[in-house]
Amino acid sequence: MQTTRTTPSRLAKRAHYDADTIHPILDEALFCTVSYVLDGQPMAIPTAFARKGDKLYIHGSVGSHFIRSIEQGNPVCISVMLADGLVLAKSAFHHSVNYRSVVVFASAEKVTDEAERLEALALITDHLIPNRWDDLRPTTDSEMRKTTVLAFSLAEASAKVRTGGPGDDPEDEHLPTWAGVIPLQTVRLTPIPKAGDKDIPLPAYLAS
Template sequence: MPDTAIPPSYPITPVNRVKRRHDRGAYDHETVHRILDSAMLCHVSYVIDGQPYCTPTLFWREGTHLYWHGSSASRMLRNLDKGQPACLTVTHLDSLVMARCGFNHSADYRSAMCFGHARLVTDIEEKKRALTMMVDRFFPNRTAGLRQSTAQEIKATAVVVMEIEQASAKIRAKGLADDDEDYALPVYAERIPVTTVLGVPEPCDRLLPGVERGEDLKAYQPWRLLEEALRESYAEAYP
């Protein structure tokens, strides 16, 4: 689903409205989706039989739908056959902020919170396509060169989809901000930027002779920001 077909903002409701520091909130698709597409890992929360659970998992976005996967034996995923209210969150930590008083210590961050009803993907063709994109969204066209998954492997993997019914982003990019009178104090203060950077690849020591790193990994170069590689890969996977 191309983003051009999507309305520009998510509806603002009591559920997704940013209540504290509402000036940092955003509801437009561009902001929310950019935060989502810059990440691989999310946390998904459900309440099952009165017990809250929060699960970290890989995820990806298609238009206003979010997909994630897990084991078919998962107790939580088995409860999603009819649609379960869920909340998926992503956070990027951008800096640590050390101020001149404890109250003003903080962090710069970008976060997105998405609400909807999660359901299991049961149609086998839809599930196969989703499992392909579980790889190709991050490493475009990689699946075509892999051993194809067996029927048992596909059966053992559950795929969940959730339409984003409501969402909000919250961003702090203020850096250091002390009270005016505190700048006269003899207290050290600073901002420490935080980034996730790709390291040098470590090829498998059992590669066959002549097997080289392919174009599917071209975005993942040493010392590049992970979020840049993820956004580039998303743009190629969903042109």
């Protein structure tokens, strides 16, 4: 949703407010950064998360200072950034980055419904490792008691996207300097089994 604080001061053409742009970025990003304010001081914590519909979930220990600082519903800013490429121009000035980023302004709602809590934990697990949850033993009551789940509305979310090659000044176009894009990608390497585990085959959902 476009509001005063989701409207950028510059390069407004890069801003997007539609779920079709915002949701895939959130779904592809592995981690978000949660920024909040403590006694006037900005704080930031990178953490795992998941999205379902117009909600974003995070979790943490009930004893975590971070979780306790935001669970009462004070304002947070949740940001993710996917770096897609380094954009090399003919001049230093026009160097840029191809990226897809999302910023969410919201306040935590502490999830108390046990079914929603469990679903959120499954979503967070499967967001990082698709199909993992169903391969795991059930969560215990003790584990659930030690875990806080927070939900955030995506109503005030916005995305910024840059794609394409460099935009050079006309007078630089003739320069023999190499220009273009170096694509960046996050890859998953071959899984390394736990020390001591023997004869446990790698499941198909981890092999792909």
